[in-house]
Amino acid sequence: MTTVHDVAVTILGAGPVGATLACLLAEAGVPAAVVDRAALPPMELPEFDGRAYAIARGSRDVLEEAGVWDRLGDLPCPIRRIRVSDGRLGRRPSPLTLTFDAAAAGEDAFGWMVEARHLRIALNAQLPSLPGLIVAAPATVAAVARGPESATVRLADGRTIRTQLVVAAEGRESATREAAGIPVTRWDYGQDAIVAAVRHAEPHGHVAIEHFLPAGPFAILPLPGEGGDGRTSAIVWTERRAQAARIWTLEAERFARELARRFGDHLGPVTPVGMRWRYPLGALLAHRYTDTRLALVGDAAHGIHPIAGQGLNLGFRDAGALGARIVAAFRAGRDVGGAEVLAGYQRARRPANLAMLAATDLLDRLFSTDLAPVRLARDLGIAAVDRLPPLKRVFMRAAMGLSPLAPLKVA
The missing domain is CATH 3.50.50.60 (FAD/NAD(P)-binding domain)
Structure with missing residues (x-):
């Protein structure tokens, strides 16, 4: 029936x-x-x-x-600061960074990382x-x-x-x-995202990092860690497709070295944990x-x-x-x-x-380019946003998933 x-x-x-x-x-x-x-x-x-x-x-x-949120309890890890930097792998990075602080906007967090x-x-x-x-x-x-x-x-x-x-x-x-x-x-970016997680020696302090490299962004996102120690981060690592395929096949020790080159030493030595995932990027x-x-x-x-x-x-x-x-x-x-x-x-x-x-x-x-004129323009842009509070607040609202037109609380 x-x-x-x-x-x-x-x-x-x-x-x-x-x-x-x-x-x-x-x-x-x-x-x-x-x-x-x-x-x-x-x-x-x-x-x-x-x-x-x-x-x-x-x-x-x-x-x-x-x-649904209440069922997550204390598992979500707040993102309290976001730091954006521009760099060139293997060469001296730009000294310019852009930092967003949720507290400066009267908010507790931009968002939360949830497994x-x-x-x-x-x-x-x-x-x-x-x-x-x-x-x-x-x-x-x-x-x-x-x-x-x-x-x-x-x-x-x-x-x-x-x-x-x-x-x-x-x-x-x-x-x-x-x-x-x-x-x-549809369009294809010719890039893959490698998703993984790492343990690091120092706690992340609830800071998310978006480090721009010529092949694509390398994002470091805070996770609670073991027992809430703050020593684990999620990685979203963008590479051009052929390079991503090469990295994907590396044995564990060489993969860890490649990852550490991009991660940097600001949180001490890093060790990959969990599985690796790879996704083709397109719109x-x-x-x-x-x-x-x-x-x-x-x-x-x-x-x-x-x-x-x-x-x-x-x-x-x-x-x-x-x-x-x-x-x-x-x-x-x-x-x-x-x-x-x-x-x-x-x-x-x-x-x-x-x-x-x-x-x-x-x-x-x-x-996702290393051309000198483009690098100069974007570094000037990073510096300008960092010095213009109204524009900075627009970016902060976008990061929070809120309308950029609505007023943002300011501490």
């Missing part, structure tokens, strides 16, 4: 963005369903594997509303605890039908979900987006975020260079913006999948995401 579920919203994809949106809606009393091909528990890893997320302050607000496994565990604990939320995982979507009045999601196991809105949160290769005929523009832009009874969120809608650590945060902001409009419509008795909700979501998020995509693309092109 076919089982039929009736909900307001059906989310396809239970990754961090899709699962957070599901929790956000269910916490607000909106009947929802979330579907994923994978079972949720295997997404949890019992041991540290080197992967972590930078959660901006604006994204924390969304996770708090979804009831990927801890966020997954928190999401998996929250999802089944919410009444009115249907979790279908593992489950395969057999068909999605969208019409002027409603939509239907049919699963391969015979279940049918009748819904007012379908949300595609399946990632960059979203089958739902493709089936809807929404075009995308993606969906030409629109909506279609009839359909909304795209997260990587299904956009993908950016990780140079500013904002990729996942853009997805959380999508979830927050779409969720707020759905909740308002539901409580007012209006159609949560109607044109008004979808148009408002696209107006709120697409220009902001496009601006971040353009900014990260420009930063990568500006800093």
Whole structure:
């Protein structure tokens, strides 16, 4: 016998963005369903594997509303300062640095580093605890039908979900987006990101570092460490693809030496821990975020260079913006999948995401070169930002995932 579920919203994809949106809606009393091909528990890893997320302050607000942040307890590691520097591997670096201090803006932190496994565990604990939320995982979507009045999601196991809105949160290769005929523009940066973690002799002091090298940025991001000792950091190391492939194949001792050359000695000797991961870098832009009874969120809608650590945060902001409009419509008795909700979501998020995509693309092109005139221009830019408090506050708000137009508290 076919089982039929009736909900307001059906989310396809239970990754961090899709699962957070599901929790956000269910916490607000909106009947929802979330579907994923994978079972949720295997997404949890019992041991540290080197992967972590930078959660901006604006994204924390969304996770708090979804009831997820409290489940993380004291695991997130605050980022209290950000230091930007420009350097040339093997040669004397520029003496110019740009430092942002959250305390100077009257804030406790720019954001928090959260291990990927801890966020997954928190999401998996929250999802089944919410009444009115249907979790279908593992489950395969057999068909999605969208019409002027409603939509239907049919699963391969015979279940049918009748819904007012379908949300595609399946990632960059979203089958739902493709089936809807929404075009995308892509480009390849010719770079790979190597993600790992290191232990170091001295505590990091909650400082995040973005060190720009000709091949791409080398980011050092603070993690709690063993017993909260602050002697562990996450690394996002960008290299041109051929060089990244060479580094990837190095045995442990040579890999550690290459990493230490870029890390520097400011925290003493460093030792890689956990696993290494390598990801090709490219950008993606969906030409629109909506279609009839359909909304795209997260990587299904956009993908950016990780140079500013904002990729996942853009997805959380999508979830927050779409969720707020759905909740308002539901409580007012209006159609949560109607044109008004979808148009408002696209107006709120697409220009902001496009601006971040353009900014990260420009930063990568500006800093991933060693040409003398370009180096001079960017070093002058670093010096100028450091000496102009209003401009500096704009960058600080962007790092926090907040609107650069809103006033920032100043201590």
